[in-house]
Amino acid sequence: MADQNARVQADDLKRFTQAVFEKAGFTPEGAEHQADVLVWANLRGVDSHGVQRISWYLELLDKGHMKPRPNIRIEKETPAVLLIDADYSPGPVVTIPAVRKVIEKARKVGIGWAVIRNTLHQGAMGYYALMAAKEGMAGIAIVCNPPNMAPYGARAVGLHNSPIAICVPGQRHRPLMLDMATSVAAGGKLDVAKDKGIPIPLGWALDKDGKPTTDPNLAEMLLPAGGGKGSGLAMLFECLTSLFVGNPLLTPVYQGKPNAKVHRQNSVVAAVDIATFTDLEQYKANADGIVDGIKALPPAEGFTEVMVPGEPEERVYTERVVQGIPLPEGTILKLKSASKRFGIPLPAGL
Amino acid sequence: MADQNARVQADDLKRFTQAVFEKAGFTPEGAEHQADVLVWANLRGVDSHGVQRISWYLELLDKGHMKPRPNIRIEKETPAVLLIDADYSPGPVVTIPAVRKVIEKARKVGIGWAVIRNTLHQGAMGYYALMAAKEGMAGIAIVCNPPNMAPYGARAVGLHNSPIAICVPGQRHRPLMLDMATSVAAGGKLDVAKDKGIPIPLGWALDKDGKPTTDPNLAEMLLPAGGGKGSGLAMLFECLTSLFVGNPLLTPVYQGKPNAKVHRQNSVVAAVDIATFTDLEQYKANADGIVDGIKALPPAEGFTEVMVPGEPEERVYTERVVQGIPLPEGTILKLKSASKRFGIPLPAGL
Numbered sequence: 001m002a003d004q005n006a007r008v009q010a011d012d013l014k015r016f017t018q019a020v021f022e023k024a025g026f027t028p029e030g031a032e033h034q035a036d037v038l039v040w041a042n043l044r045g046v047d048s049h050g051v052q053r054i055s056w057y058l059e060l061l062d063k064g065h066m067k068p069r070p071n072i073r074i075e076k077e078t079p080a081v082l083l084i085d086a087d088y089s090p091g092p093v094v095t096i097p098a099v100r101k102v103i104e105k106a107r108k109v110g111i112g113w114a115v116i117r118n119t120l121h122q123g124a125m126g127y128y129a130l131m132a133a134k135e136g137m138a139g140i141a142i143v144c145n146p147p148n149m150a151p152y153g154a155r156a157v158g159l160h161n162s163p164i165a166i167c168v169p170g171q172r173h174r175p176l177m178l179d180m181a182t183s184v185a186a187g188g189k190l191d192v193a194k195d196k197g198i199p200i201p202l203g204w205a206l207d208k209d210g211k212p213t214t215d216p217n218l219a220e221m222l223l224p225a226g227g228g229k230g231s232g233l234a235m236l237f238e239c240l241t242s243l244f245v246g247n248p249l250l251t252p253v254y255q256g257k258p259n260a261k262v263h264r265q266n267s268v269v270a271a272v273d274i275a276t277f278t279d280l281e282q283y284k285a286n287a288d289g290i291v292d293g294i295k296a297l298p299p300a301e302g303f304t305e306v307m308v309p310g311e312p313e314e315r316v317y318t319e320r321v322v323q324g325i326p327l328p329e330g331t332i333l334k335l336k337s338a339s340k341r342f343g344i345p346l347p348a349g350l
Numbered sequence: 351m352a353d354q355n356a357r358v359q360a361d362d363l364k365r366f367t368q369a370v371f372e373k374a375g376f377t378p379e380g381a382e383h384q385a386d387v388l389v390w391a392n393l394r395g396v397d398s399h400g401v402q403r404i405s406w407y408l409e410l411l412d413k414g415h416m417k418p419r420p421n422i423r424i425e426k427e428t429p430a431v432l433l434i435d436a437d438y439s440p441g442p443v444v445t446i447p448a449v450r451k452v453i454e455k456a457r458k459v460g461i462g463w464a465v466i467r468n469t470l471h472q473g474a475m476g477y478y479a480l481m482a483a484k485e486g487m488a489g490i491a492i493v494c495n496p497p498n499m500a501p502y503g504a505r506a507v508g509l510h511n512s513p514i515a516i517c518v519p520g521q522r523h524r525p526l527m528l529d530m531a532t533s534v535a536a537g538g539k540l541d542v543a544k545d546k547g548i549p550i551p552l553g554w555a556l557d558k559d560g561k562p563t564t565d566p567n568l569a570e571m572l573l574p575a576g577g578g579k580g581s582g583l584a585m586l587f588e589c590l591t592s593l594f595v596g597n598p599l600l601t602p603v604y605q606g607k608p609n610a611k612v613h614r615q616n617s618v619v620a621a622v623d624i625a626t627f628t629d630l631e632q633y634k635a636n637a638d639g640i641v642d643g644i645k646a647l648p649p650a651e652g653f654t655e656v657m658v659p660g661e662p663e664e665r666v667y668t669e670r671v672v673q674g675i676p677l678p679e680g681t682i683l684k685l686k687s688a689s690k691r692f693g694i695p696l697p698a699g700l
Contacts, residue, residue, distance in 0.1 A: 076627055080430035081460030083627050110431030113461045115627060138590055154647035154656045166586040168593070176589060178582035210650060225576035232528035232659035235644070236516040239526060239637060240488055243518070246628040248636045254643030277426055277433050277465060278596040286598045287589060293604030294585070297504035300560060306504045309582035 006332060007324030012347035014039040016335070017051055023342035024061055025068030026093065033092040041124040042325045045316030048188025049124040051327075055334040057090065057121070058341075065262065066090055066120045072097075080105055082114040083245060088264065091122030095269060099131045099139070102271045106137055110276035116267045117245035126179035126310070129167035132271035133175040136280050141165045143267040144234075144241045146249050146260060149183050149222040152231035155210020157221045159250065161187070161230075162237040169274075171284035173291045177310035182230040182237070183222035190216045195330065242266040324349065356682060357674030362697035364389045366685070367401055373692035374411055375418030376443065383442040391474040392675045395666030398538025399474040401677075405684040407440065407471070408691075415612065416440055416470045422447075430455055432464040433595060438614065441472030445619060449481045449489070452621045456487055460626035466617045467595035476529035476660070479517035482621035483525040486630050491515045493617040494584075494591045496599050496610060499533050499572040502581035505560020507571045509600065511537070511580075512587040519624075521634035523641045527660035532580040532587070533572035540566045545680070592616040674699065 014035045021031035034057075042050030060066035070087035072094050077083075082101060086094040094116060102112030122128070125141040132139025144162045151158040161183035169175050181187075185204045193200045193216040202212055205219035213219055224230030242249045245266050252260035274283045290308075297306050320326075327335070332350055339346045364385045371381035384407075392400030410416035420437035422444050427433075432451055436444040444466060452462030472478070475491040482489025494512045501508040511533035519525050531537075535554045543550045543566040552562055555569035563569055574580030592599045595616050602610035624633045640658075647656050670676075677685070682700055689696045 076460075078459040078626065081622075081626060109428040109459070110426075111461060111463045113622065138594075150650070151644050151647065151656060151658075153650055153653040154644065155650040156647045158644050158647050158656075166583075166590070168586070168589040176586065178586045180579045180582060184576070210648065225579045226534070228659060229530045229575050230579070232530060233516075235640060235659065236518070236526065236528045238640065239518040240516070240622070243633050243636045244488075244622070244624065244627045246632060246636075248639065251636060251639035251643055254639070254646065272431075272463065272590070272594070274594065276428065276431060277594045282596060283593050286593045286596075286601060289598065289601035289604070290585060290588065293601055294501050294504065294508050296604065297501065297506045297508050298560065300500070300503055300505040303503040306501060306508075308501075309578060309585065 007326050008347045008349045009324045016347040019344045020338045030093040033096045034090050037092040037123040037127050043317045043320045044313035052331040079109050084116045086116050086119035089119050091119050094119050095122050099128045099269050103135050106271040106273040111272050113270040115244045117247050119265050125163050125165035126177050128269050129165040133167040133169045137271040137273050139167045140270040142237050143265050144238045145265050147253050152228040159234040161222045162234045169284050170287045173288050174314050182234040184225045241268050357676050358697045358699045359674045366697040369694045370688045380443040383446045384440050387442040387473040387477050393667045393670045394663040402681040429459050434466045436466050436469035439469050441469050444469050445472050449478045449619050453485050456621040456623040461622050463620040465594045467597050469615050475513050475515035476527050478619050479515040483517040483519045487621040487623050489517045490620040492587050493615050494588045495615050497603050502578040509584040511572045512584045519634050520637045523638050524664050532584040534575045591618050
């Protein structure tokens, strides 16, 4: 029997996940993209964005909210920008090719900037920013959903805790990666607290009446990081994504429109080519210098070392690539259900 | 005698400021740019970035750190991007023309993105983002200086509290403007506390030993907003600005290089053209919808209303355009000193 500590090798998990999505109607390439983004998140320890999402994605497909073979169209294009209608595509299926396109544009004119309308869940945004960094570019990715966060000073939902990911290449070091939600705590952390039956810190969330709560089961809305700062970023991210594609996700909720809260996303993915501006190897060495410099600083009280953004995830990655990905019982049940439904053997170890 | 409540009309203050900088060697156009950025900050109540800076700028000119007539050069250019060497230009003198150029590029290819090397203090970054919004675009501006903030988990200076400004146009409403530092509190707020002789909240700053302090006079480094989030943004902003122009501002300080802490900046200014992607009037109406929706939410405990980013400053602006700009005694002394030095009459009211 699989226990809480059952570990699965990334390749096996990816093969399984890809097979599931192929059976669910994705093209082989689309299924590969979807599986890669999910398993990458698991490898980095961001399990909230990993294969535990499979069951939700299947639900979205069953309901017809997510189209396995969407009619993705480029609606606008210049040498530097793109507007892509995703037609309710699975996130990675539209976004990986979109990032490749902005990388091509950045190679030619220094920057590529794509806005994407009506994609479904893109997964861990860092994946897309990292794609650009691997090509010698700065990658930027932003995404907005219907609201789940109280704006600064409000006790009702009015913003999405829209994340931003920024990634640039290092030389000796791994790429420098920031992948942050604009809320104090990402939604996934509340789920973990629920699963473990432990309270959440005050300041993470409000209950349905807009009162502060430490009970993750009563948490109805997230709170913005840094008060007006996280709130302001989230508001402007909606303006940079949803409003640019003519598909507001916040105002329909304010106006109480039907289906306004149904999951869908609008997004920006961008790449800025380093070699267009400066020497790439020198850039990477300078990026290393920042990592080295910050890590050499004396730790604050309560810290044993200073870590740079992405470093904790990178450590998990290094370990899980070798030791495999540990899957909790709840996730294993979801995989078993998909295995049964599509007649696909579970990955080795389960 | 001028008292603490002396008020000066914006036009008078701008004329005076422009005359000072012309006498200090700026071109008439450069002096006009400099004066406009300073007085705009005063109008919005961001007095830390207003005319009280005149004396510091004159000091930078006297020391030869700031060049009144710099040799500004475009080093790289594509249809979408620019790399500008500012040659130690006063911030607005290089940045206002740079924003005009990115707006031109955005009009043609959807986006314009400029990185600027070695400018001096750019002032309130919102000014530049607003320039783009007035042209029907999203404006983005980011700037980095030598470090003044402790990275998350460290008790020593290692990052700059680099601000970002994002601005988009509204229709009925003023442009939506976020202009935020990546620290909990901007440096100017500590100066205000010093002047008033009041303590600062715990969590704003550390003393020279990296211990939390509530004494603004002992505050030696700022703390990042949202812990790792503000810290991560600041780190990646250095990568998007300084590293792209081959002019790191953090690593020379880590390495103890001479003059590493001398004030200078690297910056990104960018514009994304709305009409390239979608209908501009509809965009503006949708932006209004966000403002209306957020403001209609019930206020949280301790708040009497929900405000959107930039709203408090806009209210001050509305009042000061009519009533004039109140200048504290310390600022008036600085203006008097410049008046005497250059033989320029003080603005009416002082």
